[in-house]
Amino acid sequence: MDSQSRFVWIDTVRQTHETREEFNRRFLLDISTQWTSLLPEQMLEVEEHITQYDFPLDQIERERLLSGAGLKGLTVSYQDPFYTAEIFTRVSAGE
Numbered sequence: 660m661d662s663q664s665r666f667v668w669i670d671t672v673r674q675t676h677e678t679r680e681e682f683n684r685r686f687l688l689d690i691s692t693q694w695t696s697l698l699p700e701q702m703l704e705v706e707e708h709i710t711q712y713d714f715p716l717d718q719i720e721r722e723r724l725l726s727g728a729g730l731k732g733l734t735v736s737y738q739d740p741f742y743t744a745e746i747f748t749r750v751s752a753g754e
Contacts, residue, residue: 664749665742666746667746668725668743669737670715672715672741673717677717689741692704718753725747730747
């Protein structure tokens, strides 16, 4: 990735000091009230996927991971209580 490239990361993000289990409970409660067009068996698939395969980081963990990869944040283009979309670029030499 060169210095002119951008990395866009869109993902769920836990609150600082929130456990994965706490996040999952909060997230699944929101989904159950907001995703009303899902059939019960579809909701079960969503719940199973989240509890088995989703491991959201908190913002501090995301920044640490990206910094270790030589990336720095440019902008947060979207954020709500569950999701964030951020744009990153490569750290230039001397930064």
